[in-house]
Amino acid sequence: MQNSGIIQRPNAGSVTLHWFGAALVFLALLAGMFAVYYSSGCCAADRRIAYLLHAYAGLSVLGLVVLRLMFRASYSWPPTAKSGKAGFGDMVAKVIHWALYGLMILIPLTGWTMASGMGCCWYVPGLPNVNMLSLGIHSTTPADVGTAYQVHVTLAWMIIGLISLHVAAALFHHVFLQNDVLQRMLPGRIPPKAAQNDGHGKATPAPMNKENA
Ligand code: HEM
Ligand code: HEM
Numbered sequence: 008m009q010n011s012g013i014i015q016r017p018n019a020g021s022v023t024l025h026w027f028g029a030a031l032v033f034l035a036l037l038a039g040m041f042a043v044y045y046s047s048g049c050c051a052a053d054r055r056i057a058y059l060l061h062a063y064a065g066l067s068v069l070g071l072v073v074l075r076l077m078f079r080a081s082y083s084w085p086p087t088a089k090s091g092k093a094g095f096g097d098m099v100a101k102v103i104h105w106a107l108y109g110l111m112i113l114i115p116l117t118g119w120t121m122a123s124g125m126g127c128c129w130y131v132p133g134l135p136n137v138n139m140l141s142l143g144i145h146s147t148t149p150a151d152v153g154t155a156y157q158v159h160v161t162l163a164w165m166i167i168g169l170i171s172l173h174v175a176a177a178l179f180h181h182v183f184l185q186n187d188v189l190q191r192m193l194p195g196r197i198p199p200k201a202a203q204n205d206g207h208g209k210a211t212p213a214p215m216n217k218e219n220a
Contacts, residue, residue: 015085016191024075025192028068028111035064036167050128062122062131069115072108087188100176103169110166117159120144124152 016022038061046054116137122129123137137144180188190197 017084018078018082021075021078021082021084022192024071024078028071028075031064031068031071032111032166032170035061035068036163038064039163055128058128059131062118062134065115065118066131066134068111069119072111076108087186087191096176103173103176107166107169107173110162110169114159114162114166116142116144117155117162120155121152121159124148124155 038057042054042057042061046057048054119134119137122131122134177189177192180186181190187197
């Protein structure tokens with residue numbers, strides 16, 4: 008993919024949803040881990056509070072990702088100011104981004120399946136049965152719930168791995184390649200150095216536009 012070297016920020020709505028989504032995923036992960044590994048026991052108050060925080064944060068991720076994909080369909084993600092063809096790294100980044108979107112849908116859905124199939128401390132007030140989605144997901148037997156739990160946990164660990172790679176890549180672009188990949192996701196002016204570095208140590212002509220003027 009060739010690009011012009013002009014700095015283009017992604018759509019402001021998509022960027023805002025990205026950071027809200029990231030915060031909610033972190034909250035869901037922390038509350039889920041606390042509920043399972045650090046709380047006092049099955050129906051203890053601290054476990055119940057952590058679990059409800061976990062479930063509502065996770066369900067918000069599901070709603071938010073739908074909104075985000077609608078933005079993504081309406082406004083394409085602009086290329087960075089790097090010059091040259093898209094390389095292997097760009098392809099890996101794309102695969103990771105779409106895998107993150109997929110996991111942000113599948114993890115809450117498997118969580119919802121568990122919550123629908125179990126009473127007791129997994130009950131989520133206000134949450135209808137997952138069957139109402141008419142996606143063919145049923146959660147009627149303990150075996151369904153057990154399968155959903157295994158899938159939920161496996162996918163949760165996958166998202167932890169992918170987020171680690173994703174954040175490491177963003178920091179690598181910022182600290183070592185010193186390009187605009189992270190800068191343009193943050194508010195404020197993009198410094199000329201980030202605007203002009205093509206990631207391979209060569210200067211790219213970066214015409215001024217509204218964003219970096
Ligand atoms: C982005 C969304 C979500 C993430 C990243 C996530 C992640 C996690 C993690 C890391 C755990 C602990 C797994 C372990 O045993 O090691 C967990 C447990 C669990 N999650 Fe989620 N989850 C999400 C959404 C949901 C939703 C929406 C629900 C239900 C409506 C849910 C229901 C559960 C249940 C029932 C457990 C077991 C809790 C327990 O044993 O106390 N999750 N989840
Ligand atoms: C501190 C945490 C994070 C940082 C520093 C960060 C940074 C970034 C940056 C710089 C981009 C733009 C990449 C580009 O323009 O090519 C991006 C895009 C993206 N991020 Fe993050 N991110 C973080 C957390 C997360 C989390 C937790 C998720 C989801 C679980 C996530 C999902 C995505 C996705 C899906 C895109 C691609 C946007 C698209 O192509 O539609 N990010 N992130």
